[in-house]
Amino acid sequence: MVSIKGMWSRRSRGKAETAPAAEADASLAQQLKAPATAVTHLDLDIAPNDPLLAYLQSASGPVEIANLKLDSPALEKLRAGGAVLVLPLVSQGELVGLVNLGPRLSEQDYSLDDRKLLADLAAQAAPAVRVAQLVRQQQIETQARERLEQELRVARVIQQTLLPRELPKPDGWQVAAHWQPAQAVSGDFYDFINLPGGKLAVIVADVTGKGVPAALVMAAARSMLRMAAEQEPEAPGKVLAHVNEMLCGDIPPNMFVTCLYGILDPATGRFVFANAGHNLPAKCATEAVVELRATGMPLGLLPGMEYDEQESNVAPGESVLIYSDGLVEAHNPQGEMFGFPRLRQMACGLGGGSELIERLRGALADFAGAGWEQEDDVTFVTVQRLPPANKVLANFKVASAPDNEREAVEKVAGAVAGLGLPADRLERLKTAVAEATMNAMEHGNNYDPDKPVVIEVRAEPDCVVVAITDQGGEKELPQTEAPDLDAKLAGLQSPRGWGLFLIKSMVDEVRAQTDGPHHTVELTMRLANSADGATSAAGVAAATKGGGR
Amino acid sequence: MAPNKITVDVRKPNPRVAVLDIKGDVTNQAEAALLDAYNKACDGGTKNVALNFTGLEYMNSSGIGLLVTMLIRAQRNGQKLLAYGLTDHYHQIFELTQLDKAIRICADEANALASAE
Numbered sequence: 001m002v003s004i005k006g007m008w009s010r011r012s013r014g015k016a017e018t019a020p021a022a023e024a025d026a027s028l029a030q031q032l033k034a035p036a037t038a039v040t041h042l043d044l045d046i047a048p049n050d051p052l053l054a055y056l057q058s059a060s061g062p063v064e065i066a067n068l069k070l071d072s073p074a075l076e077k078l079r080a081g082g083a084v085l086v087l088p089l090v091s092q093g094e095l096v097g098l099v100n101l102g103p104r105l106s107e108q109d110y111s112l113d114d115r116k117l118l119a120d121l122a123a124q125a126a127p128a129v130r131v132a133q134l135v136r137q138q139q140i141e142t143q144a145r146e147r148l149e150q151e152l153r154v155a156r157v158i159q160q161t162l163l164p165r166e167l168p169k170p171d172g173w174q175v176a177a178h179w180q181p182a183q184a185v186s187g188d189f190y191d192f193i194n195l196p197g198g199k200l201a202v203i204v205a206d207v208t209g210k211g212v213p214a215a216l217v218m219a220a221a222r223s224m225l226r227m228a229a230e231q232e233p234e235a236p237g238k239v240l241a242h243v244n245e246m247l248c249g250d251i252p253p254n255m256f257v258t259c260l261y262g263i264l265d266p267a268t269g270r271f272v273f274a275n276a277g278h279n280l281p282a283k284c285a286t287e288a289v290v291e292l293r294a295t296g297m298p299l300g301l302l303p304g305m306e307y308d309e310q311e312s313n314v315a316p317g318e319s320v321l322i323y324s325d326g327l328v329e330a331h332n333p334q335g336e337m338f339g340f341p342r343l344r345q346m347a348c349g350l351g352g353g354s355e356l357i358e359r360l361r362g363a364l365a366d367f368a369g370a371g372w373e374q375e376d377d378v379t380f381v382t383v384q385r386l387p388p389a390n391k392v393l394a395n396f397k398v399a400s401a402p403d404n405e406r407e408a409v410e411k412v413a414g415a416v417a418g419l420g421l422p423a424d425r426l427e428r429l430k431t432a433v434a435e436a437t438m439n440a441m442e443h444g445n446n447y448d449p450d451k452p453v454v455i456e457v458r459a460e461p462d463c464v465v466v467a468i469t470d471q472g473g474e475k476e477l478p479q480t481e482a483p484d485l486d487a488k489l490a491g492l493q494s495p496r497g498w499g500l501f502l503i504k505s506m507v508d509e510v511r512a513q514t515d516g517p518h519h520t521v522e523l524t525m526r527l528a529n530s531a532d533g534a535t536s537a538a539g540v541a542a543a544t545k546g547g548g549r
Numbered sequence: 550m551a552p553n554k555i556t557v558d559v560r561k562p563n564p565r566v567a568v569l570d571i572k573g574d575v576t577n578q579a580e581a582a583l584l585d586a587y588n589k590a591c592d593g594g595t596k597n598v599a600l601n602f603t604g605l606e607y608m609n610s611s612g613i614g615l616l617v618t619m620l621i622r623a624q625r626n627g628q629k630l631l632a633y634g635l636t637d638h639y640h641q642i643f644e645l646t647q648l649d650k651a652i653r654i655c656a657d658e659a660n661a662l663a664s665a666e
Contacts, residue, residue, distance in 0.1 A: 403576065406607065427638040434609055485647045488617050489624060496614035498646060505645045 042081050042100070046074040056088040057095045061119035062110070063088065085110055087118050091130035099125070152184035152212075159185050159215055162222055168192045168200055170266035172316075172386050174353040175202075178361060180326070180378040187214025188324045188377035189222055195233045198266060204322040204381050205259035205299075206278065213255070214377075220250060221257045221299065236261040236274035237307035240296060244276065244307075247300035256298040260322050269314040269385050269420055274307040281322045282340075282347055283312055284356065284382075285528045289344040292320065315420045315528050317462040319384035321347060321356065326378035333369050342367070353384045387461035387527075397452035400441040400470075408437040408455055408468075415457040416464050421527055429466070429525045432506035435499045436468045436521045444470025444519055463508070466523045473519040555579040557586035566665045567595040568658065572604030575612030587619050596628055597665035601658065603634030613646060620651055629653070631661045 046053050052072040056063065063086045065078055078086060083100035090096065099122070104110060110118075167175045177190050187207030195201055203225055207214040221243065228242035239261055247257060260281055262273035273281065277298035280291040296307035314320060323343075330338045346363050347356060357380050364378070394415035398408045409430045421429070437453055445451035454469040483501050487493040504510050509524035555573035562568060567590035575583065590598050600616075623630050633655040635643065643649040655661040 403578070405609070424637065427636075428641075431609075431638070431642070434607075438609065438611075483646070485617070485651060489621055489651065491621070494614075495617035495621065496611065498610035498613045501646070502610050502613075502642065 042077075044074055044077060044098070050074050053095065056086065056098070057090060057093065059088050061122070062086065062101075062115050064110075085118075087122050089122050089126035089129050091126040094130075096126055096133060097129045149184075155212065155215065156181070156184045159189075159218070162219060163189060164192050168194070170198070170200060170264075173264075173266050174382075174384045174386055176354040176357050176380075176382050176384075178357045178378070178380045180361075180374070181210070182326065182374040182377050183211045185212055185215035186210065186377040186379075187218050188326065188379040189218050190322075190379055190381045191222060191225065193226060193229045195229070195263065199233075200264045200266065200383075201229050201236075201239075202262045202264055202320075202322065202381060202383055203259065204278065204324060204379055205257055206324040206326075206377070206379070207257050208255045210377055213252075217251060217255055217257065221247060221259070225259070225261070234263070235309065236263055236272055237296075237309040240274050240276045240299065240307040241305060244297075244299045244301075244305050245303055248303045251300040256300040258298045262320070262322070264314075264320075264383055266385075269316075269318075270311060271314050271320055271383075272309055272311040274309050276305075276307060279323055279325055279328060281320050282343065283314065283318060283320050284347040285315070285318045287348070287528070289347045291340075313420070314383070314385045315422075316385050317387040318528060319353065319356065319382050322381045323360075324377060324379040326374070326376035327360065327364060327380065330364055330368055330372075330375060330378075332367050333371075338364065338367055353382055356380075356382050356384075390458060390460050392456060392458050393464075394457040395455070397454050398437060398441070399449060399452050400445040400447050401449065402441075402447065404441060404453075405434040405437040408453070409434050412455065412457055412466055416459075419459060419464055419527055421464065421525070425525055425527075428506040429464070429523070432503045432510075432523050432525075433466055433468070435503045435506075436466075436523060439499055439503075440468050440470035440472075440519075440521070444472030446472075462528065463524050463526045466525075467520050468523070469518050469520040471517050471519075473514045473517045555582045557582045559586050559589045561590075561593075561595065562658075562662060563665075564593070565595065566597045566599055566662055567591075568599045568601055568661075570601045570604065572606075574606055575608040575615065577609075577611035577615075579612060580615055583615055583619065587622065591626060591628070597631060598623060598628055599631040599633065599655070599658070599661040599665070600652070601634050602632060602636075602639065605634070605636075605639065608639060608642075613642070613648070616648060616652070620648075629666055631655055631664060633657050633661045 050072050051070045052074045055068075055070060064084065065075060065086050066084055068075060078100060081100070082102045084103050085101040087099040087101065088095055089098065099118070101110070163179060164177070167177060169175065175192070179186065179188065179190065181188070187210050189205055191201075191203040193201035193203070205218070205221060205225070207217045207221065224243045224246045225239065228239040231242065232238040240259060243259070251257075257276070258278040259276040260273065260278040261276075262271050262281070264271050273292060273294055274296060275294040276296045280293055283290050283292055292310065292312050294308045294310040297305045312320075328338050328340055328343060342363070343360070346360055360380060365372070394411060396411055398404050412433045413426065413430055416426070416429070437455070440453040441447055445453060451471045456467045458465045458467070481493065481497070483497050484493060488495050503521070503523065507523045507525045511522040511524070513520050513522075555571070555575065555578070557572075558570040560568045560570065569586050569590060571583070573579075587598065620630055630652045632643070632652050634657070635654065640654065643652070643654060653664055655664055
């Protein structure tokens with residue numbers, strides 16, 4: 001339907017003719033207020049198949065409609081309204097308006113001059129009307145877009161209220177999160193739920209697609225996860241299985257939700273997790289980043305799914321990074337993908353927390369380039385176990401007497417008990433402490449009962465340091481020969497002399513220093529097990545930096 | 550601290566093998582107990598001496614020195630030393646010191662008896 005607003009005018013003869021001469025002094029505005037014509041507006045809808053439409057579009061100049069023979073409802077309406085002459089306004093072949101005129105006041109026909117004047121008017125008025133129509137149309141569209149944008153802004157605010165307002169702050173942990181929708185609203189979300197026993201559920205999920213449809217499913221999935229978490233506070237796999245059942249009935253067939261659901265015990269660092277098709281979380285330590293693997297189908301695809309539960313221990317200084325695919329699947333202008341190897345490289349050496357998130361954001365921005373149009377929602381969550389502050393865990397003396405190294409070992413083991421040192425590292429530290437204490441008692445203090453060995457145990461951000469001090473600082477350090485079993489068996493070396501070799505082999509670093517009468521050996525043992533594969537070799541190599549007797 | 554303690558019992562499950570059941574700490578103080586037991590094990594010309602470390606509580610560098618001394622004697626006597634029952638930690642120490650090259654490490658007693666020449 002083409003809607004044409006037509007109008008026509010009829011001169012108010014009496015008024016014009018009887019206008020008093022004095023009125024000539026009146027202001028122009030007043031003259032305009034007293035119209036000399038009667039103008040009637042008519043909303044005329046012309047159906048697309050109405051022959052009048054084609055007729056008027058192709059007419060040149062005004063059209064007399066009295067004798068027009070067309071089967072046209074619009075024409076009937078025009079006639080009924082009193083129009084005799086119709087001036088089509090055509091712009092670029094399109095009928096944009098009509099000026100409909102009633103009979104002349106003189107009751108004569110419209111003259112050729114009148115018609116020419118009208119034709120000229122139409123030629124000038126049509127483009128102006130078209131421009132006005134376009135402006136009006138644009139205004140309407142702008143208003144509609146603004147309304148939509150406003151609604152999306154509100155939707156985003158509402159969605160943000162579905163994200164945690166405050167990050168949890170378990171003792172000794174730092175939790176950080178970043179949420180960056182590709183559009184006003186997002187299908188990504190993260191959540192934290194406080195569970196009984198001080199445990200914390202950590203959730204990152206990603207609904208397929210983005211924008212409003214994804215955001216609607218996100219809101220539903222979040223509620224379902226919260227409900228299921230209450231029912232199954234101990235079992236991430238069961239939570240995902242419950243939510244999968246609920247979503248399967250509700251979600252459109254082409255949509256699904258990937259989700260990583262983990263339960264953290266801040267007291268121990270134990271992180272139990274299940275994964276519904278989400279990116280594998282990364283455990284970031286000083287020297288390595290490992291992926292935490294658990295398998296399961298995305299939520300909402302197939303009913304009856306089961307979800308594998310796995311666990312990992314997060315040591316002091318380590319963190320778990322959970323992220324959505326907007327990060328690893330971002331492309332740079334050359335079409336390369338950000339990818340996990342890059343993430344691994346970035347995350348290595350950073351404990352976690354907001355520092356890691358800032359670094360990843362920066363890396364993503366640099367990688368994607370200045371004109372990046374974000375392809376997908378980007379979400380990161382990190383939970384970092386804070387390294388212990390540098391503090392003295394123990395400081396004690398051991399009398400210099402045979403076998404007293406056992407006492408030193410027991411005390412050091414007790415002091416480091418809360419640091420989460422893996423069992424094998426603890427055993428190695430104990431052996432190193434025993435040997436260094438024996439050296440101190442025997443060679444430093446000559447088993448003199450008045451000269452105790454002083455032992456200090458310090459926790460540093462990612463390691464424990466045991467400093468063992470004797471009073472043999474002024475003695476010259478004997479040159480030691482590296483023990484060689486073949487030489488010993490051949491009688492070329494003493495069967496003994498393994499102490500220093502063992503110390504160097506057991507810990508990550510050995511340093512020796514002499515301060516006046518005191519001689520101190522510092523044993524450094526990292527808390528994490530990351531480089532265990534090469535521990536022995538690395539330990540011996542690192543130890544060459546140190547020294548001792 | 551409890552005084553350093555060690556007991557070493559000698560068994561001969563078969564004429565070719567003597568087993569030393571080491572219980573307690575292998576340190577400097579273990580010298581007499583360990584070497585006496587070794588001498589006892591040698592009686593009768595036993596070719597293989599298996600060290601049962603299942604009861605080992607602690608071993609230090611002096612203890613390793615004792616094992617080297619025992620190894621030298623065994624080589625002199627044309628005997629073979631075997632060991633079993635080591636924890637992962639002491640197994641690692643055997644590797645680091647290369648004692649595992651000279652003393653055959655076995656999973657358990659049955660394995661040690663089977664490995665005896």
